[in-house]
Amino acid sequence: MILKKKPKIVAGLDVGANSIKLLKMEEKGGSYTLSALGVKEVSIDTMVEEEIKDRDALIFHIQSLVDQVDPKIKDVAISIAGHGVITDRITMDKKTGIEAEQAILFEAEQRSPFDVEDVTLDYHIIKIDEEANKMDVLLVAARNEYLKTYLDLINECGLNPVVVDTDAFAIFNAYGLNYQPDPSKIITLLNIGFDTTNMIFIKDGIYHSTRDVSSGGRAIFEAIMKEFRLNQELALKVIKGEMQSSIDQDMLKATVIGASDELISGIEIGFSYFKSSAKVEDIDYLVMSGGGALIPYLSEFVQSKLNIPVELANPLRNIDYDPEIFKEVQPEKIAPLLVVAVGLASRKVV
Numbered sequence: 269m270i271l272k273k274k275p276k277i278v279a280g281l282d283v284g285a286n287s288i289k290l291l292k293m294e295e296k297g298g299s300y301t302l303s304a305l306g307v308k309e310v311s312i313d314t315m316v317e318e319e320i321k322d323r324d325a326l327i328f329h330i331q332s333l334v335d336q337v338d339p340k341i342k343d344v345a346i347s348i349a350g351h352g353v354i355t356d357r358i359t360m361d362k363k364t365g366i367e368a369e370q371a372i373l374f375e376a377e378q379r380s381p382f383d384v385e386d387v388t389l390d391y392h393i394i395k396i397d398e399e400a401n402k403m404d405v406l407l408v409a410a411r412n413e414y415l416k417t418y419l420d421l422i423n424e425c426g427l428n429p430v431v432v433d434t435d436a437f438a439i440f441n442a443y444g445l446n447y448q449p450d451p452s453k454i455i456t457l458l459n460i461g462f463d464t465t466n467m468i469f470i471k472d473g474i475y476h477s478t479r480d481v482s483s484g485g486r487a488i489f490e491a492i493m494k495e496f497r498l499n500q501e502l503a504l505k506v507i508k509g510e511m512q513s514s515i516d517q518d519m520l521k522a523t524v525i526g527a528s529d530e531l532i533s534g535i536e537i538g539f540s541y542f543k544s545s546a547k548v549e550d551i552d553y554l555v556m557s558g559g560g561a562l563i564p565y566l567s568e569f570v571q572s573k574l575n576i577p578v579e580l581a582n583p584l585r586n587i588d589y590d591p592e593i594f595k596e597v598q599p600e601k602i603a604p605l606l607v608v609a610v611g612l613a614s615r616k617v618v
């Protein structure tokens with residue numbers, strides 16, 4: 269008799285410069301139920317551009333989030349993005365098994381902008397073209413120094429990081445759990461964070477490539493603080509729409525738009541790079557997520573500026589949950605914020 273080991277459930281832990289998200293799902297017969305969820309905002313100086321500035325504060329926030337959400341959580345899936353990780357897509361001769369692995373790693377070593385000694389390499393075979401005898405491979409190189417700092421921090425929180433993913437893959441997986449991409453459309457998943465914005469390009473219904481840019485909501489948040497002379501706590505209320513009556517909405521709109529230049533140009537550069545490498549004319553639509561999707565007036569502005577239709581991601585579309593069990597958060601109100609955490613929590617470890 270073969271005893272099949274039950275895959276272990278992991279909680280998705282998404283540590284960001286604006287907020288930490290923790291989410292757990294139970295799976296039964298291929299369908300998911302949300303069983304734990306929490307979001308905790310951190311001070312905007314805790315982490316800047318993926319660099320941890322206040323380690324103790326971050327540990328404290330992660331631990332208190334775990335205590336609040338489900339103190340039994342130990343195994344977590346985490347993700348890296350931005351400066352700490354580089355991804356590249358290559359086409360090479362089709363190979364199988366160990367030969368494929370050797371050839372891919374050899375190729376990666378020739379290409380990685382990092383010294384091989386300094387990075388941990390991983391890869392995924394995205395597509396095999398039997399006729400041409402070629403395969404498309406996604407290379408992922410994580411900077412060891414960055415990875416170690418992050419893993420040490422998670423361990424110090426009393427957690428066990430059993431999966432390390434990239435934000436981009438988590439976002440792609442969360443999309444796949446909830447939507448069936450139309451193979452005739454070119455889709456971009458646009459996840460706007462605080463310091464990092466991830467773009468995931470989908471072509472022929474499958475993953476094509478990804479690009480991270482180092483801008484996000486921080487510039488907008490700081491512009492709101494300055495324009496309305498607010499501290500962090502109040503600026504957060506404004507951005508979350510909790511102070512609508514006392515804030516001039518025209519001025520808020522102008523502030524958001526005025527602070528979005530760098531973000532928009534980063535996205536435009538990413539799009540043109542993708543369009544030339546994938547040889548496509550247009551992107552059909554954007555699926556926007558991250559807290560950035562919830563910033564007032566931003567999604568409309570992105571849509572009009574880039575002239576591409578935008579829809580908001582709902583990573584809970586196919587996931588059941590009892591709204592009653594969440595005291596402090598209303599999942600449906602913040603769904604786009606949860607994309608990375610949902611993707612991470614869908615990972616199973618055997």
Ligand SMILES: Nc1ncnc2c1ncn2[C@@H]1O[C@H](COP(=O)(O)OP(=O)(O)OP(=O)(O)O)[C@@H](O)[C@H]1O
Nearest residue numbers: 284285286287461462463464485508559560562563
């Ligand atoms: N509920 C909300 N309503 C409106 N705006 C929000 C909301 N939550 C977050 N934001 C804004 O969205 C932006 C991104 O927030 P998010 O929490 O997704 O960033 P993060 O994941 O912590 O950052 P990063 O991934 O870059 O480290 C921030 O500018 C934040 O102010």
Ligand SMILES: [Mg+2]
Nearest residue numbers: 284461462608
């Ligand atoms: Mg994020």
